Amino acid sequence: MCPPDYFGIEYEINPWMSRSRPADPVAARLQWESLFDLLRGKLGLSISLLVPEKGAPDLVFTANAGLVRGGIFIPSNFRHPERRGESPIFRRWFEREGYEIRDLPRDLFFEGEGDVLAVGDDLLAGYRTRSDIRTHARIGEILDTRVLSLELADPRFYHLDTCFCPLARDAAVYYPPAFDRYATRVIRTNVPRTVEVSAVEALRFACNAVVVERNVVLNTGCGNLKSILLGMGYAVWETDLSEFMKAGGAAKCLTLFLTP
């Protein structure tokens, strides 16, 4: 994770961002610390911190650093120039930690765990709004894994992790209207158990959740999903991430899993 020292709405690169609705730095700090405490204190995760840098307001969204599988790090190639300054910061950290870095071709956009999520042995990968589908074949080669491509159809759900959340090896939460009809068929064919979220809760970023074994960490205001998950035997932790929603991110965007 990366503390929100320099977080703010400094540009507009998705439909959620508006410089006329700035983030409150104090509230953002408190929300981020609540999430951090929940993940470390309550769920017992070990968390490495990236040192924030001025001029990189979205560095808090570490999910977009790249894709980590085992000891391999595949860095992102950000679509928007506004975020490209984050890449060397992430790269330095992974180099220092001794990861094998496997670059994708420079001209192919890729936004890391924002667009690639594991379900069982497969990777499910979103494309069109941010990542280029041509990266999927390369990722499959690098990691020797099946990569199922899913077209994202709604610009408000610009990354896969805004509309899809793996729960277990055979289960996931998703918002079907965010995908085209081929992608919804691929999800239904390949994920045996799916939970569909409502439009209202999808827009509260219900799918941008952090799942740690039988625990799900959610933004507030996702009551329906919460009761479904409770019914499935999950522990649900709600935490207000409204300041980060102004930038189009919630719990998942603020974390990058190092040990998938």
Next chain:
Amino acid sequence: MGTFSRIVEMRGHIIDSLTFPKVLDEILGCGAEYETEEIVIGKTRRDPSYARVRVTAPAEETLDKVMSQIGRLGAEAVEEGDALLAPASGDGFFPEGFYATTNFPTRIRYNGRFLDVEDLCMDSGIRVSGPEIMACCVKMSRVKAGDLIVVGHRGVHVDPPRRDPIRRGIFEFMSSTVSPEKSKERIIREIAAEMRSVKSEKKGKILWVVGPALVHTGARDSFRRIIDAGYVDVVFSGNGMAAHDIEASLFGTSLGVSMAEGKIVPQGHAHHLRAINFIRSQGGIARAVESGRLKDGIMHALVRAGIPFVLAGSIRDDGPLPEVVSDTVEAQRRMRELCKGVSVAVMVASMLHAIATGNLLPATVRTVCVDMNTEMVTKLADRGTHQSLGLVTDAELFLRELAGMLSG
């Protein structure tokens, strides 16, 4: 379909992700067509798949639209390159590795643009010549040293004819199906309608390839009526048909059998020899017609109407008649020349000439093959003339019905 096409490649888990069917759907949705050139499906769940597809569009804008749509789905254009050319090192043979043609419409890429291959026929090579650059089919024997011939498959596009869903005539509907059980009258009526439309809309020539059974079965008069009605533009046949037609005119027999009574006439076996001998003495069929010595029959009607014909010789010919071209390469050349502009070909009771003609015709020519023998009808299709409509029936019955419909 049009002349704008491009090859694209896709790789990855394109089957499980439904990306491949999605790309194909996009192509059709934009009003273009596709042809899968190669597809390699991953053996295990983790193996990626590969597909190479040719996209063909009726207009360049359509193709551009398709390319941008499928480009975002990961389909990448493959740089194709021009067709490779090699000079022939001597007369009468192709360079090594020459491209052998089919009878389907073919184009080659030359200097980045596509040239239609002209004088299309199967089992030829493709020669590119200037100064106004053109690509033509050329037979092996016609190659001259230094001719530039296409080698390999690169830059060669072949478009198998697609079935037109709107205009679904007898040819599309019936082609490649042969059955003695089909309603012949209906089929012949459709053939007559097709011929009438070719003539009324000036869509090309009607070629007839006929064998001697036309005379033996007593169909001479029916065929002559079709000639008189204007539905015969070119005729290919051999020494036999012409000899028996003339025999019938001079002696009233065909292979010595009386045309009127169906009985063997004494000494009739020599009639065809006498007929050939007589025509040779006259200096040819045309001369015999001009002098008034040959008064009726098929050959008479053709000469009178000025309809071009090729009588190609064979090794067992008697005589032959002076008009018979016994140099087969020369006969083939003349036939190819006369095939230009043909849009319907009718082959009746002829095997060798029918197959030879099938080899000369582009696949776009509507072809009818009429024979008593089912094998003959299928043989033509098996030898690559896929567009052939087969009709298993007696030549006389076919021609009588058709003559009635065309001249009635």
